[in-house]
Amino acid sequence: MSAHADALLTQLRAVVGAGNVLTDPESIEGFLVDWTGRYRGEADAVVRPRTTEEVSRVVGECASIGARICVQGGNTGLVGGSVPPPRNDTGRPVIVLSTARMTDIDEVDAVGRCVGAQAGATVDAIDGKAAEAGLAFPVDLASRESATAGGVVSTNAGGIRMIRRGNTRSQVLGIEAVLADGRVLRRWTSLVKDNVGYDLPALLAGSEGTLAVITRVLFKLVVPPSTATVAVAAVEHVEDAIGLIAAASSRGLTVEAAELMTEAGIELVHEHGHRRPTATPGPFYVLLEVSGVGDIETTMAELLGDTGGLVDAVLEPAPARALWGARESHTETIARSSTTPVVKLDISVPIRALPETFAELAEVGAASDFPCRPILFGHVGDGNIHVNLLDVPEEHAETVTGRVFGVVAANGGSISAEHGIGRAKTAWTHLGRSDVDLDTMRAVKAAFDPQGLLNPGVILGTGARSADPPES
Template sequence: MRAADTLQASLREVVGDANVLTDPDAMAGFLVDWTGAYRGEADAVVRPRTTDEVSAVVRICSGAGARICVQGGNTGLVGGSVPPARRDPERPTILLSTSRMTDIDEVDVIGRCVGAQAGATVAAIDARAAQAGLAFPIDLASRESATAGGVVSTNAGGTRMIRRGNTRSQVLGIEAVLADGRVLRRWTSLIKDNVGYDLPGLLAGSEGTLAVVTRVLFRLVVPPASAVVAVAAVDHVQTAIDLIGAASSQGLTVEAAELMTEAGIALVHEHGQRHPTASRAPFYVLLEVCGPGDIEAATAELLSGTDGLADAVLEPAPARALWGARESHTESIARSSATPVVKLDISVPIRALPEAFADLAGVGDSGDFDCRPVLFGHVGDGNIHVNLLDVPVERAGDVTDTVFGIVSAHGGSISAEHGIGRAKARWTHLGRSDVDLDAMRAIKSALDPQWLLNPGVIFG
């Protein structure tokens, strides 16, 4: 009997026949990422239901030397949620899906926290929090499919990071299965607990390479009593930066700050979204703010006193139509490119944003081939999502080199919030020294000595 067949038989004893998928058609959706740019191969897709089942699955795989790719909602954009493109006949590969692990605990209203299994979606966690008058501080355009385990593994930022911080800031406790099958449980709602290393913080952002996250204890927040959303058409990136600073100076709390370009707004408008302002401009800044008193009047005063603002529209939150212009970007871009979109998630110091935007917008001007840059991102934290459309597949590496060269020149990072995955593994030296990378490999080897978890992710 082949090693893979023996492995599958053992896994079926743990999760049941129906939850070990080997039929190519049944597996197909798990083996391609959201962008369509990354496709992998696996001997089986395994869908455990509990932490105990994950523990047993990992223990069996460890004993067999089988590699494990962990997948949540499969909304990642760097190829980290699918297995390697080629199977090793001597080392079976399984894809461990958390799709059945969707339980969410009752909310601890006093401690303002909630526990959730790794497969629970961001939207579901926020809905449970809302039942208790609280809110989940992580928000993403992919909220309906992005999962607890996924946002922790990538240390996702999202639209609320300017106010709440990244996912690591929201993790109070974690339950995870180590590479040998043992269960690590650091689970407490204590505000202060300073005993030893911050292992939950280490696992946040580790992209499934150190352990399999099975449950997370998340911090919850009190939502603002009222908020407004404004979209302003502006002539310069600096105007958007100044607008954020002015809002804070006037006592407003900035909940979100997003920057878009006319190219992006035109694209989402083509696909059914309304144009947010009557006037056109090179850039559009979306602000969601809250504060005491008449928040609408205060925001209107802020906008009227801003130089370089061509037009603006203001609506009470949640203002889904205004947010739709921003949140439709990713899908509209994917539908508009003749080739898989080269998607690069980068950050630069906020002071460098105007120059970086200009440099990145010129990536398609080389004349060697058609390339349409569409830029948008979280202007309040220096995060730009660079989307390059119609790039010939064989030139994707070249344009990535160009973009990362610009990022490096501005003192930025090649990965702001999406992780490294497989897509950026060859460029990690741009953001980490040899000593830094050696320390990361030492941690990987200590927790996963066989290097079975998410092979090829981060380290290539």
């Protein structure tokens, strides 16, 4: 450890306490590798502040000597953006700033339907707090018990309720964040109309920790539906799933969630102990959760009877945990089933292009010169597909990634639907952003973080890769 790093750690211990500056290799190991196991970095220490004031002082101390900071919440990200750089060739100290101790949640404003939460509060805990007031947190995702407020805002997470509620950015009323020089930015109001200047909370949402350290968020809350029904239908074609969603809306039902899975994915989770959602298998499975007035189950049963390409279907009153389990167990099952770290790609295409895209992505494995099993699933209602490529040798990971992104670009899609860019996708941002667009983002980064201290290498890739971007 350099003299600069040693002196910095002494200062940081004075700020957060010696027990919250971790340097032992065994203690910090879990902070240096991401959930997928594909991305690993190096750091001099992990620092765990408790308050915004402590974050401000930590960032100020780091800025005074040019130390780099990697901000980390639940570390459930899938693109390497939550771990430090893989190597430190700058001579600057590298600190992981963990929000694990920042878990406070304010009392719910039941009239204004909002609640404030520290960055380390989990999605599940925020929703639980909202439920005490008869409300719900509109952001929901499979990693709800570990994903944090700061993380979902930083990545502008979508999740399973996006079709009904919008992405995380849509749920943010206010934000508190520490800038790269240690100053505290606070834009905190429950007003639904406040149009004074730039929308800084919206800018920080999706910035992946590269512009500021989010410490607290003021979230919107919603009234949950009084009744809802969950249907899983095995269908012949992707078009059948899309048609069912449209039919539900046309009958006056509110689509709360719409998910698409393939027989390959359902068979995989079944092999790992989960029951199949329908008695008869089909090439595709659409999970639809709907709410509304009247006899929802009867309306859904009628819709299913009119659905083209229907193989089999089942209906249950929400929350229908067993039916949802078939979808939500995909991620962990896939991770356990691959002989190599899974190549996980989160993409979106126009809904009209979903059938062709699914077909082309399913052929990626067959077109490779090595074993590769694609498992596809995602949020069919908003065109989001989670592409999982199993058994890909590490030396071929970028090759198959390029093939997938080539399919996405050809179908007018985006290389990142809801997981962000992180370190994983920096080489391909040119597929969705022009040179002018990227230059503008670099200018924003330079204005907020002129020393380049916050999450170096994330999104824009400076210092993150030594190789030229691969051809796609």
